[in-house]
Structures are given as structure tokens and as C-alpha cells.
Amino acid sequence: MTNLMAAIALAVLASGIDASANVPIIRVSIVPGRMDGSRGSGNVRVAIDVPGVHVDAGQPLFDFPTGDDLVVTDARGAVDIASRGAGEDRFYVATRAVDGDLRIAYRVAIRNSVATGGTTPIFPRVDGDGFSALGMAFLATPHVAGSYRLALRWDLSAMGPGATGVSSFGDGDATVPAAPVDRLRKLVMMAGRLNREPAAGGTGKFAAVWSGDPGYDLRPTMRWAQRLHGWMVDFFRTPDDPAYRVFARENGGLNAGGGVAFPNSFFQTWGRGVTGDSMRGILAHEMVHTFTANDLGRWYVEGDAVYYQVRLPWRAGMVSTDQYLRDINMTAYRYYTNLKIAAHEDEIDPAFFSNPWLNTLAYDRGALYFAQLDGMIRRKTGGKRSIDDLVRVMVRTGRDGETITDETWFALLREGIGEEAVALTKSMLAGGIVLPESDAYGPCFRRVAARLRRYExxxxxxxxxxxxxxxxxxxxxxxxxxxxxxxxxxxxxxxxxxxxxxxxxxxxxxxxxxxxxxxxxxxxxxPRGAAVDGYQWERVAGVPDSACRP
Known part of the structure; x- marks a missing residue:
């Protein structure tokens, strides 16, 4: 769900590899007013200062997702601006050339509604006496080339005693090393009198914060997530990654329990029908993205997240074997009953958010492909290697800043398995049926034919x-x-x-x-209709649970 190169850039930068004091700094000041949790409303003033800007009249100056009282100045004073485009494509141009230090100042009026819940939590929202926001729907993004350090500064005086500010970059004021300015779009922010896990704050590799009250204690779930994150760091062998932060808030209308992942951070939501335990699945799924996301298609990015989302907690001893088996069978059930099971991969992206069949296919087909490929690797190497080894190479390739393409993956397959693995991949992408071997998920499970009823x-x-x-x-x-x-x-x-x-x-x-x-x-x-031929997996009698996990 996340773009690899943005994620990798931020991960490398936040680790402090490039801290050159000569790189210019974009300064972002966030000044929230007092939030009204009972009405779900509040105001936040934002100022963005960009040094040494030179933009000709009529050329794109900045994107501006939302806000009022917009004032733009440069070294010569006030700058008259005009909007171009609409919606997500809206940007602003200056009526004269802009020279010198650029300031973009405005006010964001937050008003909770069904829309600010949304199927994914990208819009600013008030919960309790705090607010949360995501850069792409909150911050103006200057159209400037090159890399900049970014300095985030909070003024929380109007929020009252005990208020703190947290972002993807860390607790409180933060300055991060150089990267393209587009990272502002993926910056997650939250401020107010926040709840935390660990209670001491984000001084380690994991921290969770939330504003408002879900009606139950989130701490056990966030401790579970903290333990899983530490296990994944060891599994993917990324000890130098920056800290991972979970930002939790209410979903005001749609898809409660959903969320959205960004570099080293995740927006989790609660709401009707959501419990602390039910949050664990999506926390695990999105956490996988933090390690494995790249620029390949959804077959890889979503496929390996579904493949690992319960498999890794299971291997870590954090979910039961029965829970893992249910996840395998839910994935297989959806795939084999999917009306678009034979769709080419090229059909998915254009209709990902409009066609539910193609949406679920993006997740499930890739997951079964990884299971089938894992079995192929294990048989080829006599059990000495697995899909985990290939995925770790891809993770390291991304962390090293190398470009990742389909050919990167094909080269790994040829070297580790042979052309039959490349042929399997191309068949899957073209819509060929994916069918993991009976023992693809380990000695505890076997494949059985089944009649499965399609969603209707x-x-x-x-x-x-x-x-x-x-x-x-x-x-x-x-x-x-x-x-x-x-x-x-x-x-x-x-x-x-x-x-x-x-x-x-x-x-x-x-x-x-x-x-x-x-x-x-x-x-x-x-909501089930006609039955179609498909497959499920069942426990093998006589194989103890202790022999299941690799």
C-alpha cells in the first residue's frame, strides 16, 4: 500500500545517514488551538518556510489540500496566487516571479464528519481534546526540486497543560535529514493529551499514541504489536530501521477498524464493532508493509503482506495454529470464488478502488502465489531455502537504495530456483490459476477440494x-x-x-x-450464491502442534 522509494528514502534518512548541515531546511510550524471533542471541531494554524525559492510567474508553486486564510510571502513581500486544477490535483501558481525565502501560512478548520472518517483515515480529525492529520490532506507541499532537511516545530500552548505533539519523525520538535520534499505528504501527526504505549513515550523502536477513548484499553493490543514488531525486525534483519509508530483514532463513519500505512508509521482506527483483539490482524498486515513494500505491483506488495500477516505472528507463537489455518482458508476461499479470478494484473490498478472483485484479487492471488513459490523453493533446495530468503534479499535491496523492478525479482528467481519460477510468476500475472501444493503451509496442513459459495x-x-x-x-x-x-x-x-x-x-x-x-x-x-470448485486446507491428524511452525 506504500510506495517503496518514498518509504526507503525516509527510513534511510531518519536513521541519520545524511545529516549534512549544508542542506537547506524546510521549517513546518504547527500551532493547534483548543480542540472541542464534544463537537468534533478545532482549528490549527500552519506555516511552512522554504529557503531560496526561485519560481517563474505562472509555474506551479505548491500543492494545497485544504485550508483558509491563506497568505503567501517571499523576500519581496506578499505574493498573489491563483489555483489550478481541482480536488487532489489542485495546485497554486504565483502571478509574479517568486524569489528568496517563501512562506505559506494558513488555517485548517477541522470538522468531523463521515467523510473525515472515510474508508482510510487520511483527513484531519478531532478525538477527545486532540487532533490527528496526514500530510497529504493537511500540509501544503512546495514544488521545489532537490533534497531538504525538514524541521517540525509544535506550539501547543493553546491546547492546555499536558499536551504533546508526535509525528512520524518522533516525539515533539524534530529535525530529519535530507530527502525530497514529497515526504511531507506522508507525515503523520497527532497532538493533544495523548495516551501512550509504552507509557514512557517513543524512546525505543516502537511507540503507539492515541487521542480520545475507544471504550476499552488499547494497551494490551499495542503491547502485542510492540512484541510483533521486535520479532519482525529480527525476521527481516533490519536492526537499523528507525522507530515504528502506531497512531490510533476513531473512524467517524466508514470501515471502522481499517487503517493506512506510511513510512515507519501506521494510522489505525477504532469504531463500531471493533475490539482491541480485532485490530491485531490489520496491525500485522500493515507492519509487514513497513519492511517489504516496494515499487512492484500489488501482487507483490499486498500479496506478501497477506501471506505473512498471520504466518509471522503464528511463527512467533503469538496466534494459535487454528487461527493461522483460518487465515489460510479465508484467503483461499476468496480467491477461488472470485468472479475475476482470471483477470490480468494490468486490470487491477485502474479499478482497484471501484471493483471489489479486483480489489480482493490483488491481495489473495499474490498470497497464494507466495505459498506456491515457497513450496517450489523448498523442494528445489531440499528445504535449505524458502521464500523468506528471497524476500529478505528484496528488503535489503530496497534498504540499499537500489531500484527494484520486475526484472529484479525475476533475476532472484532464476538464480535461486530456475526458469520454472519465472514462468509461474508470468502465468500468475496473466491470470493463470494459482494452486499451492498440498503441504505448502507445512506438515500440519493438507489441501482438500471443496465446493465454495461465491459472494452474492x-x-x-x-x-x-x-x-x-x-x-x-x-x-x-x-x-x-x-x-x-x-x-x-x-x-x-x-x-x-x-x-x-x-x-x-x-x-x-x-x-x-x-x-x-x-x-x-x-x-x-x-451473502452467498452459487457454489464453485475450489480448495481449502485442513489439519493433518496425528501431527502435533509443536511440529507445525518452521
Missing amino acids: LGFTVARKPAGTPVEVKGLIAGSEADKAGVRNGDMIALPLLTSDGPRRDFAATVTAQVTRDGRTFPVTWA
Whole structure:
């Protein structure tokens, strides 16, 4: 989910490799006002100072995602600006040439809404007496070439006693070494009277902070994540990586429990139906991204995250063998019932956020491919090598700043296995069926053929925000929705049916509020349709749990 070169650049820079005092500094000042948690609102003033800017009139000067009271100055005084583009592509140009030190100052008015929850938490939000934000939806990004150090400064005086500021760069004020200015877009920030785990703050390799109250104690979950992170550092052999930070906050509307990963940090959300235990899966998934993300396609980036998300906690003794088996079977179930199972990899990215079938395929196909490839490597080397060895080489290649392409991966496959591994990869990318060997997941499991029911809502509805009543049309006779009592013409308020819900969990049900003849009542059904041929894995009788983990 993260871009490798940005992630690698930030990881290397934050480790202090390039601390040249001669590199110019972009200074970012963040001055929050007092946050109103009861209303979910607050204001934050931001100023960004960029030295030695020379930009001709009419040329892009900076991106500006949100804000009011915008004032831009340079060495000659006020700069008149004009916007170009719209939405995420909006940027600003100056009506005259800009010379000297550039200042971009503005105010961000934070107002919580369903939109600022979102399926991914990228927008500024107030929780309790604190706020959180992500650079791409909060900070102006200057259009300047080259590398800059970045100095982040907090003024928290208006937030009251006990307020602290934390970012991807560390606790409080922070200055990080040189990198392209685009790293501002991936900067995570949180300020207020924050909860922390460890309570002493972010002085080690792991820290978690959150504002607001999820209604339960997050500390056990964050201790679990801290332990897993330490285990992954050893597994991926990256002891020099900078500290990893988890920023947790409420999801105000959509996809509660989801999150989004950035270099050495992760935004985790809580909300309706989310518990501390249920957060662990996505924490593990996104943590894998911190180590393995690169510029290859989603088949690699999401595939290896799904492959490892429970496998590594299982190997670390942090989840049970039954939990690991369930994760294997959920992945296999989704893949073999996917309506777009034969789609070419090139079809996925353009429709990743609009086609749920292609969205889930990006995750599941890659995960099964890694399992099949692992078995191929182990057989080729008599068990001396595994997929882990190849992934570690890729991690090190990225940490060394080398460019990673498909050919980088193909060269590793040719050297370690042979052309049959390259052929498997190309077949997978072209939409060929992926089928791991029966013992691909170890001696405790074996593959069995199964009839698996494909996801099917049972009727057609217009796309509208979750919870908005829409008319049921095209009810499929005999479908589970039909059997449960849904009828054409009903007004139905559905929950959010994201790829993280019933589409991902074959055992999940849907509960919706149906209005008919002036009466509203709940209806629950399993959104499953016709059965197709597929595969699952089961425990092998007589093999003790102690023999399962590699």
C-alpha cells in the first residue's frame, strides 16, 4: 500500500545517514488551538518556510489540500496566487516571479464528519481534546526540486497543560535529514493529551499514541504489536530501521477498524464493532508493509503482506495454529470464488478502488502465489531455502537504495530456483490459476477440494453512503436475501460492504434495516450464491502442534 522509494528514502534518512548541515531546511510550524471533542471541531494554524525559492510567474508553486486564510510571502513581500486544477490535483501558481525565502501560512478548520472518517483515515480529525492529520490532506507541499532537511516545530500552548505533539519523525520538535520534499505528504501527526504505549513515550523502536477513548484499553493490543514488531525486525534483519509508530483514532463513519500505512508509521482506527483483539490482524498486515513494500505491483506488495500477516505472528507463537489455518482458508476461499479470478494484473490498478472483485484479487492471488513459490523453493533446495530468503534479499535491496523492478525479482528467481519460477510468476500475472501444493503451509496442513459459495448480495441497489436507504431491485429468486425476506421495492439501509467485511470473511453475515409499508425491521442473511470448485486446507491428524511452525 506504500510506495517503496518514498518509504526507503525516509527510513534511510531518519536513521541519520545524511545529516549534512549544508542542506537547506524546510521549517513546518504547527500551532493547534483548543480542540472541542464534544463537537468534533478545532482549528490549527500552519506555516511552512522554504529557503531560496526561485519560481517563474505562472509555474506551479505548491500543492494545497485544504485550508483558509491563506497568505503567501517571499523576500519581496506578499505574493498573489491563483489555483489550478481541482480536488487532489489542485495546485497554486504565483502571478509574479517568486524569489528568496517563501512562506505559506494558513488555517485548517477541522470538522468531523463521515467523510473525515472515510474508508482510510487520511483527513484531519478531532478525538477527545486532540487532533490527528496526514500530510497529504493537511500540509501544503512546495514544488521545489532537490533534497531538504525538514524541521517540525509544535506550539501547543493553546491546547492546555499536558499536551504533546508526535509525528512520524518522533516525539515533539524534530529535525530529519535530507530527502525530497514529497515526504511531507506522508507525515503523520497527532497532538493533544495523548495516551501512550509504552507509557514512557517513543524512546525505543516502537511507540503507539492515541487521542480520545475507544471504550476499552488499547494497551494490551499495542503491547502485542510492540512484541510483533521486535520479532519482525529480527525476521527481516533490519536492526537499523528507525522507530515504528502506531497512531490510533476513531473512524467517524466508514470501515471502522481499517487503517493506512506510511513510512515507519501506521494510522489505525477504532469504531463500531471493533475490539482491541480485532485490530491485531490489520496491525500485522500493515507492519509487514513497513519492511517489504516496494515499487512492484500489488501482487507483490499486498500479496506478501497477506501471506505473512498471520504466518509471522503464528511463527512467533503469538496466534494459535487454528487461527493461522483460518487465515489460510479465508484467503483461499476468496480467491477461488472470485468472479475475476482470471483477470490480468494490468486490470487491477485502474479499478482497484471501484471493483471489489479486483480489489480482493490483488491481495489473495499474490498470497497464494507466495505459498506456491515457497513450496517450489523448498523442494528445489531440499528445504535449505524458502521464500523468506528471497524476500529478505528484496528488503535489503530496497534498504540499499537500489531500484527494484520486475526484472529484479525475476533475476532472484532464476538464480535461486530456475526458469520454472519465472514462468509461474508470468502465468500468475496473466491470470493463470494459482494452486499451492498440498503441504505448502507445512506438515500440519493438507489441501482438500471443496465446493465454495461465491459472494452474492442477492439484489441490485444504487451506490450510496452506508446507512442511506435505497430501493431493492432485481431480487434474485431463491437467493439468501430472498429467503431471509427481502423483497423488491423495499427500502433497505445496508452497512458498509467493503472488501474488509463480508466479501473477505466467508462466514460473515449482513444485517440491514428494511422499511416496508411504513414499518422498519432488521433482516440478516449470508451473502452467498452459487457454489464453485475450489480448495481449502485442513489439519493433518496425528501431527502435533509443536511440529507445525518452521
